[in-house]
Amino acid sequence: MKIDSVEAIPLAIPYRRPFGFASGRVTAADHVLVRITTDDGLVGHGEAPPRPYTYGETAASIVAAVRDLFAPVLVGADPFARERVRADLDRTVANNAAKGAIDVALWDLVGQACGQPVHVLLGHAADDVRAAHMIGLGTPEEMVADAVEMRDDHGVDAFKIKVGRELGVDMAAVRALRAELGDAVELYADANRGWDADTAIVASRRLADHGVSMLEEPNPAADVLGRRRIVAASPIPVVGDESTITLGGVARSLLDGDAQAISVKVARTGFTDSAKIVGLCEGLGVTTVVGNQIDGMLGTVASVALGCGLRALARQPVEVTNYLLMTDDVLAEPPVIVDGRLAARQEPGLGARIDPDKLAHYRLD
Numbered sequence: 001m002k003i004d005s006v007e008a009i010p011l012a013i014p015y016r017r018p019f020g021f022a023s024g025r026v027t028a029a030d031h032v033l034v035r036i037t038t039d040d041g042l043v044g045h046g047e048a049p050p051r052p053y054t055y056g057e058t059a060a061s062i063v064a065a066v067r068d069l070f071a072p073v074l075v076g077a078d079p080f081a082r083e084r085v086r087a088d089l090d091r092t093v094a095n096n097a098a099k100g101a102i103d104v105a106l107w108d109l110v111g112q113a114c115g116q117p118v119h120v121l122l123g124h125a126a127d128d129v130r131a132a133h134m135i136g137l138g139t140p141e142e143m144v145a146d147a148v149e150m151r152d153d154h155g156v157d158a159f160k161i162k163v164g165r166e167l168g169v170d171m172a173a174v175r176a177l178r179a180e181l182g183d184a185v186e187l188y189a190d191a192n193r194g195w196d197a198d199t200a201i202v203a204s205r206r207l208a209d210h211g212v213s214m215l216e217e218p219n220p221a222a223d224v225l226g227r228r229r230i231v232a233a234s235p236i237p238v239v240g241d242e243s244t245i246t247l248g249g250v251a252r253s254l255l256d257g258d259a260q261a262i263s264v265k266v267a268r269t270g271f272t273d274s275a276k277i278v279g280l281c282e283g284l285g286v287t288t289v290v291g292n293q294i295d296g297m298l299g300t301v302a303s304v305a306l307g308c309g310l311r312a313l314a315r316q317p318v319e320v321t322n323y324l325l326m327t328d329d330v331l332a333e334p335p336v337i338v339d340g341r342l343a344a345r346q347e348p349g350l351g352a353r354i355d356p357d358k359l360a361h362y363r364l365d
């Protein structure tokens, strides 16, 4: 089996409402669908969400990178030879979401060729995951309303609270959420580098007082000594996300003491490097969680496969609800959260069929 063609299809899909966080805001899904077709007619898909504030990528840069830089090294290659493909892709630096989507599409192909779902090929730790919902920035009332909708409509009982603003405003939201949701619900926070070190240290203690279990990216990791002061002073673990976007970056961050847990995102490290990151962390006794790049439906299906594939990830809540922000998507069968859990697909590969009419409707090219 050889790769015959590689496409990068830019999409534009409106959101039900904007989603804000300390480092940015999204109002529509301008994702890029990567489609890889083999000489025996198999088709694999991956989704690349452009995040300029995290990876420096735009939809246009992802399309150009896949078309001009990656397709020439992929065509003719064997999808099973992921290590060789990875080496070829890594001759180009960065372009994390573009590479992540290509890796996901390759696993989709390999799963189809083997007749096995991706989560089974990864290790089949579970068949479903506990869903965690990401609560975007808003007034305390808006954030509580968002959480209550997810709890009541989908049974979600784990929430990542976006923070990183003026501390009083953030703590008012955290207080209101804990008061409404009760003590049994898991809460953790993500500041997207929005605070300085002194504010983050105070925040970590006040968050801990409200039973918040982890704090993601409290300050810019480039403030090396500030980050170390936070890690030393915080009563709750500091999670690496946008400061730990590669296998090497994770290793450096952990050895430098910049993070105590790691967010793994299929959107940036696909399945291949995500599994390596989880292995590294497992060996070091470091917690890993499946994060979300504000993924669409395909990215969500891939995140569930990753979470169900690896034991270390399956025992943590998995961030899989951002697709609910979208008014629609190109998948024929949307993911469905039942009683706070999302099941892995049992079909070969990702089991994610693209609806040709929706694709034709939302594609920009």
Ligand code: MUC
Binding pocket: 021, 023, 051, 053, 054, 190, 192, 241, 242, 291, 292, 293, 294
């Ligand atoms: C997250 O976990 O930070 C928001 C910004 C980003 O890069 O990813 C999202 C979610």
Ligand code: MG
Binding pocket: 190, 192, 216, 217, 241, 242, 263, 291
């Ligand atoms: Mg984050």
